[in-house]
Amino acid sequence: MPRYFNTTGxxxxxxxxxLGPEERLPDLLPFVEQELYFVLHAARQTGKTTxxxxxxxxxxxxxxxxxxxxxxxxxxxxxxEEVEPIWLRALERAGRxxxxxxxxxxxxxPWIRGEPGTRLAGYLGAWSAALPDRSIVLLLDEADVxxxxxxxxxxxxxxxxxxxxGPGHFPVSIGLIGMRDLRDYLAxxxxxxxxxxxxxxxxxxxxxxLRNFNRDEVGRLYAQxxxxxxxxxxxxxxDRAFDWTAxxxxxxxxxxxxxxxxxxxxxxxxITAAAIDEAKEALIxxxxxxxxxxxxxxxxxxxAAIVQSIVVGEGGIVYDTDDFQYVRDMGLVxxxxxxxxxxxxxxxxxxxxxLSLNIQENLPRPRWRWQRPDxxxxxxxxxxxxxxxxxxxxxxxxxNADPGYxxxxxxxxxxxxxxxxxxxxxxxxxxxxxxxxxxxLVVSYGGExxxxxxxxxxxxxxxxxxxxxxxxxxxxxxxxxxxxxQGWLLIFDQRPGRSWxxxxxxxxxxxxxxQLFLRGA
Numbered sequence: 001m002p003r004y005f006n007t008t009g010x011x012x013x014x015x016x017x018x019l020g021p022e023e024r025l026p027d028l029l030p031f032v033e034q035e036l037y038f039v040l041h042a043a044r045q046t047g048k049t050t051x052x053x054x055x056x057x058x059x060x061x062x063x064x065x066x067x068x069x070x071x072x073x074x075x076x077x078x079x080x081e082e083v084e085p086i087w088l089r090a091l092e093r094a095g096r097x098x099x100x101x102x103x104x105x106x107x108x109x110p111w112i113r114g115e116p117g118t119r120l121a122g123y124l125g126a127w128s129a130a131l132p133d134r135s136i137v138l139l140l141d142e143a144d145v146x147x148x149x150x151x152x153x154x155x156x157x158x159x160x161x162x163x164x165x166g167p168g169h170f171p172v173s174i175g176l177i178g179m180r181d182l183r184d185y186l187a188x189x190x191x192x193x194x195x196x197x198x199x200x201x202x203x204x205x206x207x208x209x210l211r212n213f214n215r216d217e218v219g220r221l222y223a224q225x226x227x228x229x230x231x232x233x234x235x236x237x238x239d240r241a242f243d244w245t246a247x248x249x250x251x252x253x254x255x256x257x258x259x260x261x262x263x264x265x266x267x268x269x270x271i272t273a274a275a276i277d278e279a280k281e282a283l284i285x286x287x288x289x290x291x292x293x294x295x296x297x298x299x300x301x302x303x304a305a306i307v308q309s310i311v312v313g314e315g316g317i318v319y320d321t322d323d324f325q326y327v328r329d330m331g332l333v334x335x336x337x338x339x340x341x342x343x344x345x346x347x348x349x350x351x352x353x354x355l356s357l358n359i360q361e362n363l364p365r366p367r368w369r370w371q372r373p374d375x376x377x378x379x380x381x382x383x384x385x386x387x388x389x390x391x392x393x394x395x396x397x398x399x400n401a402d403p404g405y406x407x408x409x410x411x412x413x414x415x416x417x418x419x420x421x422x423x424x425x426x427x428x429x430x431x432x433x434x435x436x437x438x439x440x441l442v443v444s445y446g447g448e449x450x451x452x453x454x455x456x457x458x459x460x461x462x463x464x465x466x467x468x469x470x471x472x473x474x475x476x477x478x479x480x481x482x483x484x485x486q487g488w489l490l491i492f493d494q495r496p497g498r499s500w501x502x503x504x505x506x507x508x509x510x511x512x513x514x515q516l517f518l519r520g521a
Contacts, residue, residue: 003228005257007250007288010050017224017253021051024211028055028175032064032137035165035172037158041144041179042210043331043343045250045290048177051210052139056098059137065103068139069094075145081116083150088112088123091138106130121157125170132168137175144178179329209329212247215239222256222271231260231267240273244280246344248331250290255279281427284349294332294347295354303327304404307351310340311408312456313438341433352430355405356416359397363420370421377426377445379452383488383519386417390521391500410492410521411439411454418443438471440478451479451487459494467491468518472511479514486515493520 006016022028024047031038042048052068059066069090077083088108095104111123128136146154161170213221218241222233233241233256245251258279259271284291297303302323309317310333317324317340324340327333334343342348353360370382390413401409415430418441422428426445432438439454453475457467471489479487493503505520 003224005225005253005260007045007254007257007290010053011047017221017228017256018050019213019217019221021047021054022058023217024213025051025055026208028208031175032059032135032173037162037174038176038208040175040177040208040210041329043248043329044179044293046210046212046331047249048210049141052141052175052177056137056139060099063134065099065131065134065136066139067091067094067098067105067136068141070141072142072145074150075142077150078148080149080153083146084116084119084153085112087120087154091123091127103131103134117153118157120154121161121170124161128168128170135167135173136171137173138171139175139177141177143176179331212245213242213249213252214247215242218242218245218247218252221252225256225260229260229267231264231269231271233271234273236273237271237276240276244276244345246334248344248346251283251344251346254283254288254290258282280346284346284353291350294330295350297330297332298351298354299402299404301404303330303332304402306333306340307342307355308405308408310342311352311355311405311411311432311439313432314458336433338433345429348430348432352412352415352432353419355402355408356412356419359413359416360420363417375446376448377443377450379443379450379488380517382418382421383490383517386414387504387519387521389417390414391504407456407458407494410456410494414454414490415439415441438474442482449482449484451475451482451484453478453487453489454492455489456492456494459496462495464491464493464520472509472516472518475516476511476514485513486517488517488519490519490521 001015003015003017006012006018011018011021025040028038030036040048040052049068049070056066056068071087071090073090074083074086077086085108088111091105092108105123105127108123111119111126114122124136124138143154158174164170165172215238219233219235219238222238222241226232237259241252241255244255255276256271256279259275262282263275263278264271298307303326306317306324306327319335319340324333328335331343332347333340335341342351370378370385372378390410394410394413397409397413398406405412415428418428422443422445426443429442429444431440431442441452441454443450443452453471455467455471455474457464468489468491471491475487475489479485503520507518509516509518
């Protein structure tokens with residue numbers, strides 16, 4: 001069977017195009033050699049499982065008893081009595097699959113009948129005692145599905161064995177693998193209480209992450225398809241894929257999969273940047289499980305607080321908190337030049353569409369004037385139609401909005417309104433970050449580009465004149481970077497007590513040779 005680009009589950013060299021799974025990890029052997037416990041955390045579908053299964057295989061080749069096992073089946077259980085047997089059976093099952101008979105964990109039956117809260121430690125101790133001259137290294141995947149008492153029990157039992165770890169006594173090294181960093185494990189285990197510096201997992205040097213692909217690695221991955229099938233990826237296509245994804249492994253594979261299996265199935269035809277752009281749009285519209293699960297996280301209050309600050313383009317994010325670390329570990333945000341920003345352009349597009357989805361779906365089929373007689377986009381008419389709609393619907397939108405995104409609602413409303421019109425006929429490119437002070441939109445439609453900047457006057461401490469002057473300067477700078485001569489600035493006045501007559505205004509100044517269209521809302 002020909003190899004293909006994988007977007008579901010761990011990669012296998014026989015079936016999938018893939019890079020060496022340990023290439024993106026720092027060297028883990030020192031942790032094993034020094035008999036340390038560690039945490040490997042990385043965002044969803046970045047290759048954690050593939051890399052750690054390969055690491056376990058490497059350890060076995062070096063003479064260690066390296067075992068990867070998943071705790072996924074214990075998700076949702078709240079009692080230690082229920083969850084411990086699942087852990088033991090998972091270890092026994094993984095041993096039967098991956099280890100030679102003499103190295104496998106014992107039958108878990110006798111320990112399952114033991115006292116809750118001690119069964120895992122007892123089982124691991126008995127397994128170690130049966131191999132007195134061998135070093136056991138245990139890699140526990142999906143460890144962050146655990147919550148409450150089961151998580152507390154897991155960490156306590158591993159800590160109990162940590163003090164006596166070594167051949168014949170307890171696994172010499174244990175890795176917990178998941179999306180979250182160790183501080184979030186410990187805070188969750190202690191019900192949000194302060195982290196105990198004495199914990200064996202509180203070793204920051206042993207908290208490891210798995211980086212994304214770099215541009216060269218994307219090219220090498222795609223070159224495997226060329227070697228197998230003869231179909232090439234033009235350099236422009238590799239560049240575009242890296243630009244859209246920032247090297248996120250699932251997205252890199254997904255774009256290539258759609259491009260080669262849906263968009264360009266003739267292997268004599270090269271994959272171009274345009275094909276990658278088409279694949280990007282198809283991926284966003286497909287609502288894959290990966291993107292849906294990411295969008296679902298937006299409902300969490302600790303996520304909403306950070307994402308809203310990014311969407312409105314204003315500061316206020318406290319970076320040295322567990323909440324920011326949590327959202328970053330999720331792979332949703334990164335620290336960029338303008339502060340926190342969404343991790344890649346595809347996520348940025350997905351999040352904006354998801355947050356404005358209800359607005360889009362509740363809008364009727366556009367019957368207002370938004371096209372010129374020649375079929376081009378009439379931006380003036382579209383903005384005017386939006387302002388009329390916003391004035392009529394703002395109150396009910398605020399009443400029904402997600403409380404986590406009230407400050408961002410005007411920006412989301414305009415993006416939803418715009419998307420409802422543009423769908424199928426053009427594209428919207430969005431730029432937003434926590435310290436940009438605005439949202440920049442570039443609408444491509446019918447061969448034309450329209451540049452739009454969104455800003456707001458917050459409820460306190462800002463004047464319209466200051467925001468307007470700042471917006472003009474920012475818009476002119478953005479127009480310069482794009483080589484455009486005209487643009488739109490839409491300012492939402494959120495100060496209390498302002499009438500609609502105060503809020504809605506228009507001005508069309510020419511600034512340094514650039515035609516600007518300023519509108520208040």
